[in-house]
Structure formats: C-alpha cells, structure tokens
Amino acid sequence: MGEVARGARALVVYPEIRGARAGVDPEARLEEAKGLALAIGLVVADAFVLPLRQVRPATLFGEGQIERMATACELEDAELVIVDGSLSGIQQRNLEEKLKRKVIDRTGLILEIFGERAATAEGRLQVELAHLDYQQSRLVRSWTHLERQRGGFGFLGGPGETQIEADRRMIRDRMGRLRKELEQVRRTRALHRKRRGRAPWPVIALVGYTNAGKSTLFNRLTGADVMAEDLLFATLDPTMRAISLPGVDKAILSDTVGFISDLPTQLVAAFRATLEEVIEADVILHVRDIANPDSLAQKRQVIGVLGDLGVIEGEGGESRVPILELWNKWDLLDEDRREELTGMAEQDPDVLPLSAETGFGVEPMLERVSQLLTEGARVYSILVPAKDGARIAWLHSHGEVLEEAEAGEDEDGPLRRVDVRLTAKEFGRYASL
Template identity: 75%
Template structure:
C-alpha cells in the first residue's frame, strides 16, 4: 500500500462523538490508537481526544478544531494525521486540503498493519481484498471533480466517466478473483479440519484481544520463534505447532490474529477465513491481559466475535470449551496479584499466568490435559496376541487399566485390554 512510511511523525486524534456508544473510554481508545500507530513504526508526535458535539459532513470536526489540529501539526512537526474513527472519502480529502498533511483513518491504519504483517499467501489475499474494498469508494469518488468540470458529451458523460468505469471494472474483477481464491482457501482449511477431526490430535486455539500475549505464550509452550513483540496485531497468519500435555501425547496449538474493538466491516469479512480456524478447535484458550484496565471490555469484544463465528451458543453456553488465561500477572501490584490468583483458583475454567516469567504455565498445561482427557472412557478390546502393533499403540496412546489372556481364537492366543481413550484416540485406533 505504501501510504504510510516507517518513522513518520504523526498526530493521533481520537474523536469522541456525542451520543456514539463505545465499550472503551475515550482515553483507552486513544491509547489503543497510539498502539496501532506504533505497530507499524509511526512516531507519535502528539495525541489527544477531541470531543465532537456535532458531526460536520465535510470534515467530521468543527472549523476551530481543524485549525487547532493544523497548529499542533506545525508545533510537533507532524507529517501525518491519524484519525481513530471512520472518515468518508470527502472528509479525508477535505482534511488533507486544510491540514496540508496526509490523513489516514482507523480502517486505513489497520490495513497498513495487515499489509505489513501478512506473511502467507492467504494473508496477502485477504489484505488485498480488504484494501480494494476500502479503496473502491475512495477511488471512484475522487474522480467526481472531473465530472463537474464541464457538461457531458452524449453517451460518454463527463471526461472522467470512462476512467471511473475502467477503475471500477478492474477493482470488481480483481475482487471477484480474490474471493474465488479465498473460497478455495476456506474449502482447503475445512478439509484439513475434517481430516484432523477424524484421526488426529486435539486442536487448541489461542484467541484474545490483540497484544494480550498470545504469541509469547505460544512461544513458551512450543519453543517456536513466532514474532512476539509488544505490538498490536503482531500475529496475522495462524501458526500451528505440536505440543505434549499431561495425559495427552500430542496436541496441536494454533495461534490466531488478535481481536480488536470496532474492527471495520471489510476487515471482519476478509479475515473470516483466518478466524474460522477457531471453529475447528477442540478447546479454546482465551488469553486476557489481566493488567489492562480495559480487560473486561476486551473480553466482551472477543466473545462477540466468537459468537459471530458460531463458537458460542445461547447465553453463556459454549459449543467449544473455553479456558480463560489471565496473563501478565507479573505486571500487577502484589496485593492485586494475590486477589487475581485467588479468583483464578476458584474457577475451574480460569488459570492465572505470566507468559514472560513462566509463572502458572505448568498449572495451565495440567488444566489443558484435564480438559482434553475428561471425555475419555474405558473401552474393552479383545485382540490377537499377534496384533503387536495395535496393542503397542494402545499402550502408547491410552491408559491401559487392565490386560489379561482371553483364551484362543482362529488366529491364536487372544489378549483382553481395558483402555481409557478419549473420542479422538478411539477414532484414531479404529483407523489402524
């Protein structure tokens, strides 16, 4: 996209529009906006909340506020203005004209981050689709000044008409191709999930608000070198690794993109394939930054998105078990940390940890093992003693409760085994 260069000095403005509800307080939203800007190397020259009593169709802000922003840009030598909200193409263009600076809104900023972070072919497809969707209206409307320059000539209309149509057609064709490719990606992922569901290992999906510490925890549990910086949206493409747990020989851990408040519609749609990985999980780990004052509001955002994906059903009910991981307890004051640990211990579906120091991680692994094995049942098998491979598999993958001779059959001596297996292990055994 190349609209924003690393190291650019920016003025970050959070419009607080009267009557518009947000889960986060204005100051928390401003802090998040600064985090987004820092995520792609923008230097924050100045940042503030601007109350907007009445939205101006042309500029969003009042004339005096725009003047103040221009002065702040001069004082702090800002070459870029980031508006933490949605700007119409006209508002964006008018602000750029008056501020004599590049102006980017929240959607454009997140697209910049996505464009920089997407590492796989799938991620790049999704970014391009979202970007085209975003640019479509801006590109077309930016040609309207040509149409007004003089009257139309017959069927051609204004002089910009053919260019508008050419741009529209190119964008539409490219978006159609991208959607087709993404649909193929979804089908492939669905097939992979189906294949994993038949035999394989249980899948654990890490979800959470962006910057909650998912990738740091992922690295600690798997030893993988996944990008884990103190940046928003550090992870875009889901990364999967095998881990071993108490009572579970092998499980697949999947790290996903972070959730965020007010994620623009185009981005939710474009990144649905990435988030759909969560729907194939056997267990969800909801990683929360428990040291963040907005942790509860962030939890609400995450659960809303999971609800949209069909992961949660009804009021409070979940179709996939969710364990909350209260991360970053090392950042809490001692007294608060004690209360948090006690609250976590009182809830079977909560574990308090520090992914950085490792505190509580052993408890988390034990909890994961318990959750994945609690559905295990004792099954009885009578097998020929010559079926050494199958008998060895049961010893390696299940808990053999009892084993004894079972007489003789057509194939010789028989062995009776009572083995505790979970449904996936049973399915895996039956395919041997």
C-alpha cells in the same frame, strides 16, 4: 500528496462522538490508536481526544478542531494525521486539503498493518481483498498495490510515482479473482482439517485481544519462534504446532489473529477463515492482559467475536467447547492487585492466573487443559490380534494403557488384551480404523 515513509511523525486523534460509543474509555482508546501507529513503524508526535458535539458531513470535525490539528502538526512536525474513527472518502479528501497532510482513518491504518504482517498466501489474499473492498468506498483515492508484490497498501513505501486512478470495474474483476483463489485455499484448509479430524489429536486454540500475550504463551508451550513483540497485531496468520500434555500424547496448539474493537467490516469478513481453527477447537484458551486497565472491555470484545462465530452465545452464554480464561501478565501486577484477583480466580476453576513471560501458572494450566480433554474417559478392554502392531501402537499413543496381556487365540492367531482409558471420541476413532 506523496507517500509517507516508515519512521514518519504522526498526529493521532480520537474523535469522541457524543452518545456514539457508550462505555468506551476515550483515553484507553487513544492509547490503543497510538499502539496501532507504533505497530506500523510510525513515530507518534502528538495524540489527543477531540470531543464532537455534532458530526460535520464534509470534514467530521469543526473548523476550530481542524485548526487545532493543523497547529499541532506544525508544532510537532507531523507528516501524517491518523483519525481513530471512520472517514468517508469526501471527509478524508477535505481534511487532507485543509491540513496539507496525508490523512488516514482507523480502517486504513489497520489494513496497512495487516498488509505488512500477513505472511501466508491466504493472509495476503485476504488482506488484498479487504483493501479492495475498502477502496471501493473511497470516492477520490489513488492506489498502486495491484502492481506491487510486497505487503502494505495504503501509504507506506511502494513506487508512489506510478499511481493510477481506482477503476471500479477493475477492482470488481480483481476481487472476483481473489475470491476464487481464496475459495481454493479454504478448500485446501478444510481438507487438512478433515485429515487432522481422522487423527485423534485434539485442537487447542489461543484467542484474545491483540497484544494480550498469545504468541508469547504459544512460544513457551511449543519452543517455536513466532513473532511475539509488544506490538498490536504481531500475529496475523494462524500458526499450529504439536504439543504434549499430561495424559495426552499429542495435541495441536493454534495461535490466532488478535481481536480488536471496531475491526473494519471488510476485515471481519476477510479474516473469518483465520479463525476456523477456533470453531473446530476442542478447548479454547482465552488469553487476557489482566494488567491492562481496559482488560474487561477487551474481554467483552473477544466474547462478542466468539459469539459472531457461533462458538458462544453472548457474554456469560453457553459455549459449545470448554473455554479457559487465562489472566496473563500476572508478573506486571502489584501485590495488592494480585491478592485481589487471586480471590476472584479461586471462585472459578476455568480462570487461571498466568505469566507467559515468566512461566508462572503454566503447569497448572496444562493440567486443567488435560483434564478438560480427557473428561468422560473410561477404561475399555480391547482384544487386538497380536500381529496388529499398528493398532496396539495407536492405543498406546492415544490413550492411557493400564495393562496389556496375552489373551488366547482366535482363528487369525494370538490375541492381546489391552486395558486402555479413552474418551468416547477417541474410542469412536479407534473403532473406525
């Protein structure tokens, strides 16, 4: 079966398996699947939920449901069928034979998006490793991407004519080389983090469900031009910029990959490194799309991932670092809903209404972040040699200098007394200079 191009018409199907996904809203999940298809440049020709009483090992769906899918493909002129669930290699092949169309599952679709969007060397390595891991589980698949340099792997673009059978040994060898390359990249990242650790700059990490508005907020706070569209997975590679806060001369703001429900296991492992900035953060900003009807379920997913990373212990559990919950897209709410949520937010100082699009709530949020970063700070009176301009400049740039005056001399010459407010962490860094 040939390759499918961008702009192709796709049928999106969500298999609602009885008892398999308690608490999941099938319609919300279907909307998310449509968003994934749009994110890769497909046209959603039709989409519907198919309830499954039992899973058929050969095809997942029953014959009647397959017939319905085939009819929809004919009526809507769909070239591609997206099944928002997990398909075995045999199920995928059998469905393709029955529907006479290309079929991909949720994992394949997300891998395709990640393959196209990954911008850094690390991101590309991680995507390829994840894709090879996925291909290992395909019993009958063909692939071309080992010969391809651009992003995208499964079904969009690429040579098509030169496909070769997926040889397991070749895949294993390639995965081994990729893991070595990734290990080198991670060592380099760890070295960069260590260097940043010696500089007294706190790290603020933006996390949240995909399309919650993290990149829009990142751009507003930094003046950067990170891709910020109404698309799932608009950001895949961690992006960092320096920002200033009230009382904090410099902090590092880190934008991260969006979280999503049922993220393929291959990607959970492969993209863990992109969340290292979250593990190292001094403050985490959890951006929620509060206008999304599935916002609470999305929050649970994010909390679950933070739990997996060891940042937080389950929903409502203790966090190792302060977490502010930002209720973004406030401008999209009607007046009654705003009033209702305002009352709820006022009960918790770590919940803040916000609109990254309009700027509403940004200043109070920055004040709260600054407060968290400077909590526990106290005033130190420090004697510094007057000729040691570097130390004096350090105290001015990394603390709040209340007073500076001459303070006599010692055997090395004139001294200055600097009264400066520092956190214990910053004072420790100063002491190690």
